[in-house]
Amino acid sequence: xxxxxxxxxxxxxxxxxxFVPFAGYEMPIQYKDGIVKEHISTRTHAGFFDVSHxxxxxxxxxxxxxxxxxKIIPADLKNLKINHSKYSFLLNNEGGIIDDLIITRxxxxxxxxxxxxxxxxxIKQISQFLKKxxxxxxxxxxSLIALQGPKSVEILEKLxxxxxxxxxxxxxxxxxxxxxxxxxxxxxTGEDGFEISISNTKVEKLIDYLxxxxxxxxxxxxRDTLRLEAGLCLYGHDLNEKINPVExxxxxxxxxxxxxxxxxNGWEKIKxxxxxxxxxxxxxxxxxxxxxxxxxxxxxxxxxxEIGFVTSGTFGPSVNAPVAMGYVKxxxxxxxxxxxxxxxxxxxxxxxxxxxxxxxxxxx
Amino acid sequence: MSEKKFSKKHEWVSLDGDVAxxxxxxxxxxxxxxxxxxxxxxxxxxxxxxxxxxxVESTKAASDVYSPISGEITEGNKAIADxxxxxxxxxxGASWFFKLKIKDKGEYDSLMSKDEYDKFCKENPS
Numbered sequence: 001x002x003x004x005x006x007x008x009x010x011x012x013x014x015x016x017x018x019f020v021p022f023a024g025y026e027m028p029i030q031y032k033d034g035i036v037k038e039h040i041s042t043r044t045h046a047g048f049f050d051v052s053h054x055x056x057x058x059x060x061x062x063x064x065x066x067x068x069x070x071k072i073i074p075a076d077l078k079n080l081k082i083n084h085s086k087y088s089f090l091l092n093n094e095g096g097i098i099d100d101l102i103i104t105r106x107x108x109x110x111x112x113x114x115x116x117x118x119x120x121x122x123i124k125q126i127s128q129f130l131k132k133x134x135x136x137x138x139x140x141x142x143s144l145i146a147l148q149g150p151k152s153v154e155i156l157e158k159l160x161x162x163x164x165x166x167x168x169x170x171x172x173x174x175x176x177x178x179x180x181x182x183x184x185x186x187x188x189t190g191e192d193g194f195e196i197s198i199s200n201t202k203v204e205k206l207i208d209y210l211x212x213x214x215x216x217x218x219x220x221x222x223r224d225t226l227r228l229e230a231g232l233c234l235y236g237h238d239l240n241e242k243i244n245p246v247e248x249x250x251x252x253x254x255x256x257x258x259x260x261x262x263x264x265n266g267w268e269k270i271k272x273x274x275x276x277x278x279x280x281x282x283x284x285x286x287x288x289x290x291x292x293x294x295x296x297x298x299x300x301x302x303x304x305x306e307i308g309f310v311t312s313g314t315f316g317p318s319v320n321a322p323v324a325m326g327y328v329k330x331x332x333x334x335x336x337x338x339x340x341x342x343x344x345x346x347x348x349x350x351x352x353x354x355x356x357x358x359x360x361x362x363x364x
Numbered sequence: 365m366s367e368k369k370f371s372k373k374h375e376w377v378s379l380d381g382d383v384a385x386x387x388x389x390x391x392x393x394x395x396x397x398x399x400x401x402x403x404x405x406x407x408x409x410x411x412x413x414x415x416x417x418x419x420v421e422s423t424k425a426a427s428d429v430y431s432p433i434s435g436e437i438t439e440g441n442k443a444i445a446d447x448x449x450x451x452x453x454x455x456x457g458a459s460w461f462f463k464l465k466i467k468d469k470g471e472y473d474s475l476m477s478k479d480e481y482d483k484f485c486k487e488n489p490s
Contacts, residue, residue, distance in 0.1 A: 029424075030397065034397050034398050034423075035397055035398055035422075035423040035424070036398040036400075036423060037398075221397075221423060221424060225423060290400075290401050290445070290448065291401060291403075292400065292401050292421050292426070294426065314423060315398075315400035315401065315421075315423055317398075317423075322400075322401070344419065344426075
């Protein structure tokens with residue numbers, strides 16, 4: 001398959017981006033400032049992220065569309081209000097996570113934001129449950145820009161009046177340059193911010209404005225350190241088809257009503273796990289020293305039994321220490337439990353830590 | 365101190381009598397990005413030419429640091445282990461990685477000069 005590029009590819013190039021292949025796209029990993037500076041400027045001012053590689057999947061239909069989607073998504077879609085969003089998943093028959101996603105109720109149906117690497121398969125999986133009168137479209141004419149950081153609201157409000165009134169995990173239509181765009185108050189950094197769905201033809205103009213307000217471009221490198229400090233999962237690393245939401249410590253994302261009534265893929269298994277707990281569970285991990293426990297680092301108990309593995313690990317610039325997450329046997333998941341991390345054949349001390357590592361400041 | 369010599373793995377070496385000082389080049393730090401972890405060897409450890417001697421990690425990935433010369437470690441630079449970011453600011457000065465007592469000066473002589481190294485970097489961009 002030919003490598004794909006977002007509408008902003010040349011723009012990134014002119015900003016001095018270093019590119020890496022990611023999910024079939026050439027994406028900026030960092031710009032001239034480097035990961036740490038990009039991370040800090042997002043936390044202290046604002047940064048923008050081109051996440052146009054993610055799928056913007058639109059569905060339209062009557063009431064039966066809700067029924068169809070609820071078979072594979074364990075959110076309470078029936079009671080989801082228009083312009084409200086939920087974090088949820090696509091589940092397989094075993095309750096494993098096919099993808100994690102944000103689903104928003106629109107006037108005519110739903111919009112689902114899908115991970116770039118999963119989007120083709122996701123659409124196949126969702127389509128199995130759709131009826132003939134349900135319309136669907138993966139819209140490649142739209143870019144998706146995340147604007148994140150404490151100054152985001154002030155900067156975007158000047159350009160698009162009204163966005164300041166949005167609450168976390170809600171969205172609305174706005175007009176910009178004579179075109180409709182959809183803005184949600186959401187993100188993947190632990191900061192206040194927005195995600196802006198905008199036509200490919202207008203996106204450069206939006207970025208020109210952001211840059212003129214000293215919003216820095218942020219690459220995938222800092223996106224990863226930001227989301228890990230915020231305790232957020234990265235699909236393909238912290239989540240996969242063999243991990244279910246209970247193991248992933250994400251049972252909060254299954255709607256209360258759906259936990260009771262079920263009717264979604266893998267419910268029998270998940271119902272049982274909700275009562276009895278899972279054998280392993282996702283936890284936050286803080287190494288004691290400076291050593292970085294990266295993905296696949298083995299985790300041992302203090303008495304040297306292997307109890308799990310790291311799924312994401314890096315240096316957290318705002319925490320100013322290494323941070324990680326991974327899966328351990330549930331009896332070792334208590335906050336503060338001493339563990340050992342095997343890095344390059346040597347064991348280093350660490351502790352099970354609360355998530356997030358960095359405190360959120362969402363506008364509720 | 366002698367002039368600095370350079371390896372293809374982007375380490376530099378300077379020589380003072382039979383004690384060599386080894387670090388990573390400015391070019392290496394630019395490729396690595398923000399350095400956030402460093403592990404230096406303890407005194408007494410024997411290292412072979414092109415053998416793994418230290419570890420450097422950036423926000424992106426972990427890399428081994430090789431010794432361009434064989435010998436016995438006399439000192440690891442604890443200051444850079446405590447402040448890994450200093451490797452980005454002064455890689456070819458205060459932020460050396462380790463010192464070692466060398467066995468064969470011929471190994472030092474066979475490394476690249478500054479000019480040769482600069483040319484090597486230009487021909488092998490990454």
